Amino acid sequence: MEYISNQLINGICQGSIYALMAIGYSVVVGITGMVTFTHGEVMMLGAFAAYYTFLWAGNNLLLGIFAAFAASWLVGMAVYKVCYEHFFDAPRHISLICTVGFSMLIKNLAQIIFGANRMPMLNIIDNRVYQIGPVSINLLQIVILAVVIVLATVLSLFLNKTKGGIVLRAISQEKTAAYMVGINVRSTAMVGNCIGCGIGGVAGMLMAIYYQTCYATMGGTMSMKAFSSSVLGGMTDVRLSAVGGLCIGVIENLGITFSSANFRDAFAFCFLILVLIIRPQGFAVKKGARP
Amino acid sequence: MNRLKEYVKKNQKMILILILAFAVVFPLLGFEKSTIRIFCRILMYMTLAGSLNITNGYSGQTSLGHAGFFCVGAYTAAIITTRFEVSFWPIMILAGIFAAVVGLIISVPTIRLKGIYLSIITLGASEVIRILALNWQSLTGGSFGIKGIPRPVFFGFEFDSPLKFYYLFLGIALIFLFVSHRVINSRVGRSWMSIRENELAAKSLGVECSAAKMMNFAFGAFWAGIIGAVYAVYVQYIDSAVFTLDEGFNIMSMVIIGGQGTLVGPLVGSVVVNGLTEVLRPIGVWRFVMYAALIIVMMWFRPQGLMGASNSILAGGKVKMKATGKAKRKETTP
Amino acid sequence: MSEILRTEGVCRYFGGLKAVEDVSMQVNSGDIFGIIGPNGAGKTTFFNVCSGIYKPTKGKVIFCGQDISDLSQESISRAGVGRTFQTTQLFQFMSVLENVKIGCHMGTKTKLVDAIFHTKTYKEDEAFAEEKAVETLRKAGLEQYANTLAGNLPYGIQRRVEIARSLASDPKILMLDEPAAGMNRLETDALRDFVEELNSQGQTILLIEHDMKFVMNCCNRIMVLNFGKKICEGSPDYVSNNKEVQTAYFGSGTFGKEAAKYAEN
Structure with a gap:
């Protein structure tokens, strides 16, 4: 029983990282209106940026977050310029394949630049364990949960309360109309895309801290998790994507409690496929609008 | 350029026969074994990329997990031929059918879903298949893979050298092209293309979109399974590390660079990509960067690929206004 | 004059929006049946319900004696309903x-x-x-x-090609969604001749159109929708003299009367 409850805590913690990935992903997809396969690589670069920051500046988490965010922001700009801006009027599959190409590009470049080895990311946060009743939770998990909650809240406030956020939401709904009221859609979409990527970068960093390692090919699995969570939440809905991420994290960890850890990824996908068979739109609720 | 096209069109049969004769005679000119292996690879990927092109190019469902079907075919053949004393040929067909069944299963949830969901599910399914192959110790040998897969024998004629396998791969590629050509130029192929171009309209004309898509998926998976089986007996040792997502992207890059929506496209793509692999060997890992860059460049300037169907939605969705002579705009005044 | 398509109290709601409410009608073989109504009256939604793109929330669509309300779009097309779209889908x-x-x-x-x-x-x-x-x-x-x-x-x-494409499947009823939209006078007249010619060869046609001249000259029966409800059905003459229809199109009050007078001239 204790084992299961600990796995549940692990699940929630990991799920919250997935949730952050999914939030970033949904922001990208929602605002640009295009699907990206580069998200995993963006997250990987965020992790590496944090890794080198920790190497130069010591284990300063805030600095790490900032570095991850900034690095992913820059990559997000590149992704936008290469994969989206040119293809707003083209069929969707073209920009999709373009992002696949870009992700291959980044991954292989990263393998050349950073090497193919796993880099250790040890003891960024003290390994202290707290015992609350039957569950034990360590400091790392608390920090991760805190970072995710803070970031998600900030993003939510930004999107709903500030003028910039409203502009972003406007272009995510209707680009032509946004043009007409004088919004510079191209540059705003880029900012939106970069925000999504930046959040993804932070999530990548958290992932690296959680597993205490980062490596050039880590993006593949992470992007799959981001997809699954985001698809569960209906692709563009930020809040539901976060819920989807939590679900995937919990189900994975409960799944491996009853079988082998090798099947971790398989659980996530099987769950995703099952949900999609039953409810193609994911958790999203259809509103009373014309489809 | 146009003259060349016309010339090719006029003498299609002759050119085909010439190319075929070239393909048959060429490897006999006394190449090293390693060179013949490269030709084998090219031919293998021709069929593999061609089968992906059936789904991606003809029915417009962007599948990214083709390595999964390849994997299913290879493992089916490897498992059965190492455990039972059976002839390879029925097993090859069985591997294809098995892959097709897996393809059908994967395509079931995608019936109700559109475009991108299909890409994600195929990607996920391909990973699930690989994870199964890696971890199902008792059946697939886990991370050790399967060793000592017996060579196929055809009426006492054993396929034991790359040259012989070259002809086997050539034969399969030819059969694949022949069958696909016939299917594409029939009612079935037309219904696939109508789905690619405009699904709503296709439905209004009574095309059973779900069934057609599933059949399309199974057809593509079938050939991937067959080529997987041949691959297994060709290399005699398989493990799950071959069938990663990167392999899937590799196949996809051939289709995209060569061209989607035409039968020639993947053939060209396979020659170009595998040729580049050999030519660029000195620059090592940078060549993967090159492919990736090539894909992006392709998407920017020629989204349908080198030899792709330029008159399709794959080419970027804009109708190029060309004066075809026959279509004249009516000049009318109200 | 056998019945081809009949709807019984068809409703289609989008959440709270009642796009089509309680519409019953009948198309007989050999008809050119027109559906008119102001913008947003639910004409296209009604069409989509008949051809299976939407399922009716309530009510039945009966085609040649067979209840098709729950069939998929493809099955309905296969049963013999051919259609074109408001924006051409070639x-x-x-x-x-x-x-x-x-x-x-x-x-x-x-x-x-x-x-x-x-x-x-x-x-x-x-x-x-x-x-x-x-x-x-x-x-x-x-x-x-x-x-x-x-x-x-x-x-x-292009419009004509779309109609031809639909005709190639030998539909029992041909549904045209605003066939003349965006056409100039000459093109519209040519289209009308084409539709009438088709009808004379025995093709049953159901069409939505905004162009009153087109509808009044071409159709033998007309149904008027307004805010999702059927307000009138009958021959062109009957419909054009109906008070409720005039109100729906031109509004009521002094301004409405002026507008109606203007339209008559």
């Missing part, structure tokens, strides 16, 4: 001939195996499709465009 990158050939999909039954081995079915089907496509093109007066890419044609011709 296979833009295929030639006109290929477009029409896909229209022959239902009339043929080549399977994968037939195609691979070129069986008798395949040969018959190919010959049939070719012949049928050419014949349909001739009927629609589109022979000279047969090898042009559909997307390259002028708008009026």
